[in-house]
Amino acid sequence: LNRVLVVDDDPALLMLVTDVLRDEGFTVLTASNGGEALELVSEQPVDLILLDMRMPVMDGWEFNRAYREQFGEGCAPIVVFTAAMNAHATAEEVGAHGYVAKPFDLDHLVKVVREQVNGPKQA
Amino acid sequence: MQDESGSEGAHYDLGLTRVLARMREAMEASLRGLLDSAPDAMVIVDTSGRIVLANAQSVSLFGYAREELLGKPIEVLVPERYRSGHVRYRDNFLERPATRPMGVGLELYGRRRDGSEFPVEISLSPFQTEDGLLVISAIRDTTQRRQAEEARAYLATIVQSSHDAIIGKTLDGTITSWNPAAEALYGWPASEAIGRSIAIIVPREQLAELEEILARVRAGTTVDDLETIRMTRDGERVNVSLSVSPIADASGRVVGAAAIGRDITERKRAEAERARLQEEQAARGKAEAAVKERDEFLSVAAHELKTPLAVLRGYAQLINRRVQSGGVGEPGWLVESVDIVEQHTDKLTRLVDQLLDVSRIEADRVVLELGPVDLAAAAREVVAFARTRYAGGPEIEVGGPDRLVVQGDALRLEQVLVNLLDNAIKFSPGGEPIDVELSANGADARVAVRDRGLGVDPAHRERIFDRFYQAHANEYRSGMGIGLFISRRIAELHGGSLEASFPEDGGSCFSLMLPRRIDG
Numbered sequence A: 001l002n003r004v005l006v007v008d009d010d011p012a013l014l015m016l017v018t019d020v021l022r023d024e025g026f027t028v029l030t031a032s033n034g035g036e037a038l039e040l041v042s043e044q045p046v047d048l049i050l051l052d053m054r055m056p057v058m059d060g061w062e063f064n065r066a067y068r069e070q071f072g073e074g075c076a077p078i079v080v081f082t083a084a085m086n087a088h089a090t091a092e093e094v095g096a097h098g099y100v101a102k103p104f105d106l107d108h109l110v111k112v113v114r115e116q117v118n119g120p121k122q123a
Numbered sequence B: 001m002q003d004e005s006g007s008e009g010a011h012y013d014l015g016l017t018r019v020l021a022r023m024r025e026a027m028e029a030s031l032r033g034l035l036d037s038a039p040d041a042m043v044i045v046d047t048s049g050r051i052v053l054a055n056a057q058s059v060s061l062f063g064y065a066r067e068e069l070l071g072k073p074i075e076v077l078v079p080e081r082y083r084s085g086h087v088r089y090r091d092n093f094l095e096r097p098a099t100r101p102m103g104v105g106l107e108l109y110g111r112r113r114d115g116s117e118f119p120v121e122i123s124l125s126p127f128q129t130e131d132g133l134l135v136i137s138a139i140r141d142t143t144q145r146r147q148a149e150e151a152r153a154y155l156a157t158i159v160q161s162s163h164d165a166i167i168g169k170t171l172d173g174t175i176t177s178w179n180p181a182a183e184a185l186y187g188w189p190a191s192e193a194i195g196r197s198i199a200i201i202v203p204r205e206q207l208a209e210l211e212e213i214l215a216r217v218r219a220g221t222t223v224d225d226l227e228t229i230r231m232t233r234d235g236e237r238v239n240v241s242l243s244v245s246p247i248a249d250a251s252g253r254v255v256g257a258a259a260i261g262r263d264i265t266e267r268k269r270a271e272a273e274r275a276r277l278q279e280e281q282a283a284r285g286k287a288e289a290a291v292k293e294r295d296e297f298l299s300v301a302a303h304e305l306k307t308p309l310a311v312l313r314g315y316a317q318l319i320n321r322r323v324q325s326g327g328v329g330e331p332g333w334l335v336e337s338v339d340i341v342e343q344h345t346d347k348l349t350r351l352v353d354q355l356l357d358v359s360r361i362e363a364d365r366v367v368l369e370l371g372p373v374d375l376a377a378a379a380r381e382v383v384a385f386a387r388t389r390y391a392g393g394p395e396i397e398v399g400g401p402d403r404l405v406v407q408g409d410a411l412r413l414e415q416v417l418v419n420l421l422d423n424a425i426k427f428s429p430g431g432e433p434i435d436v437e438l439s440a441n442g443a444d445a446r447v448a449v450r451d452r453g454l455g456v457d458p459a460h461r462e463r464i465f466d467r468f469y470q471a472h473a474n475e476y477r478s479g480m481g482i483g484l485f486i487s488r489r490i491a492e493l494h495g496g497s498l499e500a501s502f503p504e505d506g507g508s509c510f511s512l513m514l515p516r517r518i519d520g
Helices: A011-023 A036-044 A062-072 A086-093 A107-116 B001-012 B017-035 B056-062 B080-095 B141-159 B178-185 B206-216 B265-324 B331-362 B375-389 B410-426 B485-491
Strands: A003-007 A027-031 A048-051 A077-082 A096-100 B041-046 B049-056 B110-111 B117-129 B130-143 B166-171 B176-179 B222-231 B235-248 B254-263 B372-376 B398-399 B405-408 B434-441 B444-450 B497-501 B509-515
Touching: A003 A011, A003 A036, A003 B049, A003 B206, A011 A107, A011 B265, A011 B331, A027 A036, A036 A048, A036 A062, A062 A077, A062 B110, A077 A086, A077 A107, A077 B166, A086 A096, A107 B235, A107 B265, B017 B041, B017 B056, B017 B166, B041 B056, B049 B178, B056 B110, B056 B130, B080 B206, B080 B497, B110 B331, B110 B497, B117 B141, B178 B235, B178 B254, B206 B222, B206 B254, B235 B265, B265 B331, B331 B485, B372 B375, B375 B398, B375 B405, B375 B410, B375 B444, B398 B497, B410 B434, B410 B485, B410 B509, B485 B497, B485 B509
Parallel strands: A003 A027, A003 A048, A048 A077, A077 A096, B398 B434
Antiparallel strands: B041 B049, B041 B130, B110 B117, B117 B130, B166 B176, B166 B254, B222 B235, B235 B254, B372 B405, B434 B444, B444 B509, B497 B509
């Protein structure tokens, strides 16, 4: 099962992305901030993390740091999911595998997620 | 007398010649005594220029023993280079002997036994004796006087060549001296300034200050580096730094004042120029900071706007996908999705309204539609709405009178209440209870929104009402930083205020104060 963790503080976006990815056959886990996400990944492995950056409690940057520190080589790929003007730069800054800039196209979102989950062999 | 007659008796046998010789001796002795008591060195020469008498002062002045001088030509007392000339002068004098000063207009020098020279002043008096013409020279050492004169001349040169205006004046302010720098600075020539009142260079508005300066001088104190304004002959004002000192006479009595004025117009101009440059630099810095602030704001605003846009676009696409694939099985899902679209449309509208409010406030174009507004009812409505909107959020209590009427713009006041309550909820992530307290205090109506959440770090408190300022920008997602800026402005436009306080036990309390409508 391809497990995608979606981290975003906007409940409507969480619902939307969950619906879209489930329609595409992914298993979707959700967290509304970095802290919740960190708890989830400690309990179960995931194949991809779709990560919003600006969030309360623990933001994307902090989560990224803590996650990599904790899991090292075992980290799932991260795709930055941001409304910032420089999504590409943000992704590079945190060493993410890709980015989806808000507002986004559903097809693009699905494509990026699929590429990352299935790995380059199917891309 | 007895002694003398006795003495005479003892010399009874002496011849007339000897008597005369003794009389001469006695006369010479008394003459010498007289000369020795004179203040000046005195030397008597005969027509051949030989010294026949030298008094004690001349002995000490020239360093010779009296015996060494007697019979010597007077020229031993004259520097070698003048000796031949002196002989000629001496002959001329003997041709027309008369009492007069010697060498008028010339610098005269005496020569000591050791060859050293010194300036002298000499007066000559011829007198006839039975042995012929004798000349008495009275010689005064003028070294000290010369030095004093030189010192005075030196000081005068300093005053004359000084770039500072140096003015002497009496205690009543009459000008007694006026150096060239004073001429240059004030435009009055010394010849015209001296004798006039110092008031000629004091502008009317500084006359009181002049009185004060003169009073201080009379009291014997100085005025140091007083920066003031003086006036030229043409009436032009000049900035001067003024130092005034009392001048005392030999007995210590203050008889006048010396004023030194330095033209600091240029310095003042340079100072003003420097101040202007600093101001310019500060203004430039401020402008740059404003641009930076605006850039940051635009980036935050774009982020805030894109989030609801992402929801709108996403749901539109998702609904489209599912409709096309015939997958909208549950009617509930569609209704829910459309609700979300509507909510986010509202959110987007609010954000855009806020942006427009900022530009309206900055352009001073906010127009209030005034009427009676019941703040109590409005607050309860806003709270009721928040309770449904943030279901599961903090508990919100409303306290105070049932009716509290102010004159205001109902929509704008509701906007303020929504903003305060939204903030209270947003910054109470632990769901701590919130109180909304209404009260009437004389002519004022007050609504206080008190939360027990994050509060505001003391470092940020001063700026929370600033435009674009976000106290929790780094650690908490918090909108665009314009809510409180707009709310405070709305309160002020109503003739009221919006203040923040931070209770000891944490959280924040925002108080909206508005003038009550008494007939309401």
